[in-house]
Amino acid sequence: MSSFQSELNTGLDAVRQAAAVCRSVQASISADSLEKKDKSPVTVADFASQALICRTLQQTFPDDPVIGEEGAEELRADSGATFLDRIVQECGAVGVASNGSEVCDWIDRGGLQEYRPRFWTLDPIDGTKGFLRKDQYAISLALIVDGQIQVGILGCPNMPVDESNPDGQRGLLAWAVKGQGSFLQALDAPDSEPKKIQVTETADSADARFCESVESGHSSHDWSGQIAAKLGITREPFRIDSQCKYLAVAKGDADIYLRLPTRKGYQEKIWDHAGGILVVEEAGGTVTDIHGKPPEFSHGPTLAKNEGMVVTNGRFHDAVTSAVAVSAPVR
Numbered sequence: 002m003s004s005f006q007s008e009l010n011t012g013l014d015a016v017r018q019a020a021a022v023c024r025s026v027q028a029s030i031s032a033d034s035l036e037k038k039d040k041s042p043v044t045v046a047d048f049a050s051q052a053l054i055c056r057t058l059q060q061t062f063p064d065d066p067v068i069g070e071e072g073a074e075e076l077r078a079d080s081g082a083t084f085l086d087r088i089v090q091e092c093g094a095v096g097v098a099s100n101g102s103e104v105c106d107w108i109d110r111g112g113l114q115e116y117r118p119r120f121w122t123l124d125p126i127d128g129t130k131g132f133l134r135k136d137q138y139a140i141s142l143a144l145i146v147d148g149q150i151q152v153g154i155l156g157c158p159n160m161p162v163d164e165s166n167p168d169g170q171r172g173l174l175a176w177a178v179k180g181q182g183s184f185l186q187a188l189d190a191p192d193s194e195p196k197k198i199q200v201t202e203t204a205d206s207a208d209a210r211f212c213e214s215v216e217s218g219h220s221s222h223d224w225s226g227q228i229a230a231k232l233g234i235t236r237e238p239f240r241i242d243s244q245c246k247y248l249a250v251a252k253g254d255a256d257i258y259l260r261l262p263t264r265k266g267y268q269e270k271i272w273d274h275a276g277g278i279l280v281v282e283e284a285g286g287t288v289t290d291i292h293g294k295p296p297e298f299s300h301g302p303t304l305a306k307n308e309g310m311v312v313t314n315g316r317f318h319d320a321v322t323s324a325v326a327v328s329a330p331v332r
């Protein structure tokens with residue numbers, strides 16, 4: 002078997018199962034979320050997705066630690082009991098019978114806090130705000146070995162299968178193994194032939210279409226407007242939640258993804274990037290932080306040595322990071 006095939010196949014199965022849970026919860030959602038300590042929302046689906054993926058990883062790779070976004074502390078408290086019951090129910094609905102303490106243990110398998118030579122990183126729902134709006138979100142899973150992303154997987158349950166038919170079938174699954182290219186498949190067609198994906202060939206940055214977060218609190222829209230002006234970009238930004246932005250660049254729906262810090266000191270989380278980065282790089286694109294530095298996955302849960310992120314099709318990356326630098330607001 003070629004390298005990391007078993008990790009890839011296990012990861013793909015885990016992400017497909019998590020996607021089923023997310024879809025089931027999203028179909029029934031009624032503005033139902035808890036507020037985390039940092040004031041961000043978390044839903045039954047975030048927890049169920051992390052539980053199911055950590056469970057599968059534990060079965061196949063019992064020695065691999067996981068740095069996941071969520072933790073079960075609040076669910077273990079009495080006040081979390083009703084929420085926990087619903088997570089158990091949702092896991093049952095996709096065929097995984099369990100109880101509350103088992104579910105909490107699976108979630109807390111994602112609790113690694115420091116660097117290890119081999120670990121997984123998981124964002125069980127990236128773009129929870131998009132998920133709550135019934136918009137785009139992603140399930141992002143990556144394997145990191147010696148600081149290098151070796152496997153990256155993005156489940157995007159709401160992305161149109163055919164971008165020219167946004168009201169048609171939805172759900173994409175993208176993945177990459179380092180050195181082996183990036184591939185795409187309809188989420189609901191696991192036996193279909195995977196399609197190799199490539200970034201665009203747009204050579205002039207003025208012709209570029211860039212994507213950015215819907216949430217101006219996550220990435221500065223003012224700053225990206227300045228950068229677009231510097232680069233001569235006239236097309237409207239493509240605003241879309243989650244690591245679906247990485248997929249948009251990898252499959253050629255956009256040429257650039259900008260993630261621009263809204264305040265000094267925010268450290269990007271590794272799970273918000275790892276899966277997406279490899280999918281873009283293996284599709285031929287380039288990813289650095291806003292200073293042109295490669296992202297460093299050897300400092301635990303955050304990209305402590307990086308700031309923001311710049312993703313391009315690789316044709317004009319330096320021009321974009323230069324435009325980012327010259328238009329940087331005083332922070």
Ligand SMILES: Nc1ncnc2c1ncn2[C@@H]1O[C@H](COP(=O)(O)O)[C@@H](OP(=O)(O)O)[C@H]1O
Nearest residue numbers: 126127128129130214216218219242243267273
């Ligand atoms: N001030 C901030 N700057 C950058 N990213 C932030 C942020 N506050 C929250 N985020 C991250 O933005 C992610 C969503 O990205 P996007 O806006 O591109 O959809 C969130 O992931 P979760 O939704 O997994 O919590 C969260 O980790």
Ligand SMILES: [Mg+2]
Nearest residue numbers: 041042070129
């Ligand atoms: Mg979150």
Ligand SMILES: [Mg+2]
Nearest residue numbers: 124127128273
């Ligand atoms: Mg996230």
Ligand SMILES: [Mg+2]
Nearest residue numbers: 070124126127
């Ligand atoms: Mg998340």
